[in-house]
Structures are given as C-alpha cells and as structure tokens.
Amino acid sequence: MSISTLYVHESVKELPRVRAVASALGLSPETIHDIHQAYARVLKDPDPVERGKQVLVLTKNKGAFLRPCPGTRKYRCCGYRILHVGTYCTMDCSYCILQAYFHPPVLQFFVNLQDLLAELKGAFSSSTIQRIGTGEFTDSLIWDPWTGLSRILIPAFADQSSCVLELKTKTADVSALMGLAHREKTLVAWSLNTPRVIETEETGTAALPARLKAAEACQEQGYPLAFHFDPMVIYEGCEEEYAAVLQQLFESVAPESIVWISLGALRFPPELKHVMDKRHPRSRLPYGELIRGKDGKMRYFKPLRIRLYRKMAAWIREAAPGTALYLCMEDDEVWEKALGWVPPRQGVKRLLDDAAMKRCGLGKGKK
Ligand code: SF4
Known part of the structure; x- marks a missing residue:
C-alpha cells in the first residue's frame, strides 16, 4: 500500500x-x-x-513517547516498554489488531522527534535496564524510506548502556540500517511464520526467504537479532511447516546472533472477527478451535497451544541452547507444560534483561 x-x-x-x-x-x-x-x-x-x-x-505526540507495554495481569508479562513513534501500518495482515484498535485507523507519524530524543535521554540516564520497542502500534521499519527514523534512533541508542532498542518488522528492506555504529544497542527482530500463513494472511509483507536474507544482512553488520513466532497458527501439517521455518532460520543466521525468540499462538479480541470476516473473507483464522481466554481474547484451546509450543521449544533449544526463549501472554500452566518451568514474579523480565545484558553489553557503562 x-x-x-x-x-x-x-x-x-x-x-x-x-x-x-x-x-x-x-x-x-x-x-x-x-x-x-x-x-x-x-x-x-x-x-x-x-x-x-x-x-x-504528520503530527505531534503530545503525550509520553515511552509507555509500558499494555500486557495483561492475567498472563506472564515481560516488562517491555514501547517507544510510540507513530501508528498503523502499510501492510495488511488479516489478524492485525490495529484494524480494530484505532477508530478509524490512520497512519500517523510524530514529527516532534526532539521531544522523543529528550525523553529517551531520561531513560538512558537511569541505571535500570530497559527493553524498548517501536513495533507495537506499527511496524518498526516501514517509516525509514520517508522519515529516516532508524538512522535517528540507532545512533541515539548506541552511546549508552542501559537500554536496548528492538526494531520489529515483517519487511525486508534493511538498507537504512546498514553502515551504522549501533554498538549492539539495537536488536533487529522479525516476526516469522510459515510460508502458507505469510501468503494467505500477511498481505503486503515480505516473503520468508526475504525476511531471512534481511536478517542475514543485519547479522553481517553485527546487529543482535530476535525472532517472534507470533501469531502461530494451528492447522493440519503446521508442526512440519513450523519445523521447516526453524530449519531455514538456523541455516540463515547463527544461533549466537539470536538474543531471544518468542512464541505466541493466535489471539484476537472477539470484535476483530467482524473486521476479519468483512475485510479478509477468505481467512480461516477466526474458525479454528478457539475459546475465550482469561483476557477476553479468542485463543486456541489450551492443549493445542501447549502441544505446538512444546515441539517448537524442543527444536529451538536443540539448535540454539543459548537463546532466551519465552512465551507471549501465556499463564503458568502453559509455561510449565510447554517450557518446563514457571517464571517467578518478574522472571520473564529478568530472563530477557539478562539476555540483553549479555549480548548487547547493557549495564557495562558507556562504551
Ligand atoms: S505487519 Fe504488523 S502492524 Fe502491519 S498489518 Fe501486519 S500485524 Fe499489523
């Protein structure tokens, strides 16, 4: 678009x-x-x-640029922070929550970047480790061709050691990220899915090989990487297809480059179903074995989620034992049965903070 x-x-x-x-x-x-x-x-x-x-x-963000992620108290939360650079997206995934989140949705970019940088300075001066992402209300990289956003944010994060920036995307154009002195304080992350889901449900996004090629290019530039299998879709043959995606992932990038991988099965608020039916009539996603979860969202029946997570976790742990692996928006029972442990309070936050400290050199004083 x-x-x-x-x-x-x-x-x-x-x-x-x-x-x-x-x-x-x-x-x-x-x-x-x-x-x-x-x-x-x-x-x-x-x-x-x-x-x-x-x-x-093009407008002004009159509120805070840095906000806590709207996680839910009903599920394990990771203490992520959002850098609110803009809203909405030029791609068109059938399951995208943003279709129902803004009324009406419209692309907005906040041009008062001086205010954003001033706010970041405050976060950088704190000794608290913070993981900050721009990909919650938009895709992190769609803005680069018109705004040069990444070339402003990456150098800003490079010269401090308490915060890591996560740029999360389904695109493959990483040209704006090349040649920057990022000092490993920016982590480039891709949402991954099976080619079948990408083709049928993620209109306008980059194909899987293109996303992996872009990840490879970022690895060559020394960027730490992350991957999010979210939303995972359950269908006949999905396990084999997700296994094949993992195989391609580990053939493309070294496990040591991957700071974290998250797993999250499809979930959406019931009101999104009407939008999906109307705008994406060929999508079968709303018709899976879904029930209403504790947060009111539609989710796959728990045993189905656990089965897929458990398989994914085993494959990932075998290929990348040093990579932090976590579940997005799941409860203790799912953690226990799928990953074999239940994080204590703040445990997911600590797991990811530790991974960022180790791989991105956070908490080590300024470079
Ligand atoms: S890429 Fe992300 S933000 Fe864009 S339409 Fe898809 S789910 Fe929504």
Missing part, C-alpha cells in the same frame, strides 16, 4: 522534517487543524481500514 494523501497538523507544519517527508513521498501536504478532519475523510471510504493505510498524518 503506498501513501497517496499527506496531511500535516498546523502545530508542526513549519518543522523541516515535514518538508523532508513530503519531498520523500513526492506529495504536497494539506494542513489540518484537527486530526478528526483526516478521520472524517477516511471514514467516507467504503473500506476505511484500507484507506487509512494510504493516508499519512
């Missing part, structure tokens, strides 16, 4: 960055006084969710 309409909020229209984004996109921005003007126009489209992917609003 490419951007066809560019709005700029009047409060930021004079910023040089606005001109740079407009010129990179080859679009003249229209000034708006209120974001609702953009919303109202997007809502006129028969498919506002799709239209929102072609409309970019």
Whole structure:
C-alpha cells in the first residue's frame, strides 16, 4: 500500500522534517487543524481500514513517547516498554489488531522527534535496564524510506548502556540500517511464520526467504537479532511447516546472533472477527478451535497451544541452547507444560534483561 494523501497538523507544519517527508513521498501536504478532519475523510471510504493505510498524518505526540507495554495481569508479562513513534501500518495482515484498535485507523507519524530524543535521554540516564520497542502500534521499519527514523534512533541508542532498542518488522528492506555504529544497542527482530500463513494472511509483507536474507544482512553488520513466532497458527501439517521455518532460520543466521525468540499462538479480541470476516473473507483464522481466554481474547484451546509450543521449544533449544526463549501472554500452566518451568514474579523480565545484558553489553557503562 503506498501513501497517496499527506496531511500535516498546523502545530508542526513549519518543522523541516515535514518538508523532508513530503519531498520523500513526492506529495504536497494539506494542513489540518484537527486530526478528526483526516478521520472524517477516511471514514467516507467504503473500506476505511484500507484507506487509512494510504493516508499519512504528520503530527505531534503530545503525550509520553515511552509507555509500558499494555500486557495483561492475567498472563506472564515481560516488562517491555514501547517507544510510540507513530501508528498503523502499510501492510495488511488479516489478524492485525490495529484494524480494530484505532477508530478509524490512520497512519500517523510524530514529527516532534526532539521531544522523543529528550525523553529517551531520561531513560538512558537511569541505571535500570530497559527493553524498548517501536513495533507495537506499527511496524518498526516501514517509516525509514520517508522519515529516516532508524538512522535517528540507532545512533541515539548506541552511546549508552542501559537500554536496548528492538526494531520489529515483517519487511525486508534493511538498507537504512546498514553502515551504522549501533554498538549492539539495537536488536533487529522479525516476526516469522510459515510460508502458507505469510501468503494467505500477511498481505503486503515480505516473503520468508526475504525476511531471512534481511536478517542475514543485519547479522553481517553485527546487529543482535530476535525472532517472534507470533501469531502461530494451528492447522493440519503446521508442526512440519513450523519445523521447516526453524530449519531455514538456523541455516540463515547463527544461533549466537539470536538474543531471544518468542512464541505466541493466535489471539484476537472477539470484535476483530467482524473486521476479519468483512475485510479478509477468505481467512480461516477466526474458525479454528478457539475459546475465550482469561483476557477476553479468542485463543486456541489450551492443549493445542501447549502441544505446538512444546515441539517448537524442543527444536529451538536443540539448535540454539543459548537463546532466551519465552512465551507471549501465556499463564503458568502453559509455561510449565510447554517450557518446563514457571517464571517467578518478574522472571520473564529478568530472563530477557539478562539476555540483553549479555549480548548487547547493557549495564557495562558507556562504551
Ligand atoms: S505487519 Fe504488523 S502492524 Fe502491519 S498489518 Fe501486519 S500485524 Fe499489523
């Protein structure tokens, strides 16, 4: 999906960055006084969710850039922090929660990056280890061609030793990441899935070989890597296909380069089903063996999740014994039965903080 309409909020229209984004996109921005003007126009489209992917609003983040991840108290949480650089995505995964998260969804990029950098400085000056990611409300790398975001964030993180930046993506264009002195304080992460799921459910994303090739290129540049098998989809033959993905992964990158791998089975709020039925009528995801979990989200029946996680964990531990492995949004029983241990309070946070300290040199004083 490419951007066809560019709005700029009047409060930021004079910023040089606005001109740079407009010129990179080859679009003249229209000034708006209120974001609702953009919303109202997007809502006129028969498919506002799709239209929102072609409309970019350059605006100011008036709130905090750094926020705690909206994990849930019902499941094990990892203490992640989100760097809120913008919202929404140009790709179109059938299961994407962002389709129902924003009303209406629209691409927004916060151009007051000086405020963002000032806030980061505060986090860097603390001795607390922090894992910070930009890929929660958007894909981390889609912004690079127009905003150069990674080339601002990566050097900012390079010269400190308490925080690691995780750039999470389903794209394969890592050209913006090449040649930077990252000092291992940026970890590049890919969401992985089977080719079948990528082809049928992840419209507009990079194919598996392209994601792995991009990971290989980042490994060559010395970046620590991470991979997220999330959302894992359960279907006939899925175990063999996920095993094949793992095999390709370990043929592409060295296990020592991988700081962590997460596993998370498909889950979505019930209201997303209507959006999926309407926008992705060929998707079979809403019709699996799903039940409502403790957090109200639809999830696969527990024994099915445990079975798949257990197999994945065994394969991953055999190939990459030094890589931290964790489950996303699962309870004690699933941890115990799938991974063979239950993290104590703050245990997942500690596991990942330790991995970041070891591999990214956190907590060692400035380089
Ligand atoms: S890549 Fe991520 S953010 Fe983009 S549509 Fe897919 S799930 Fe949503």
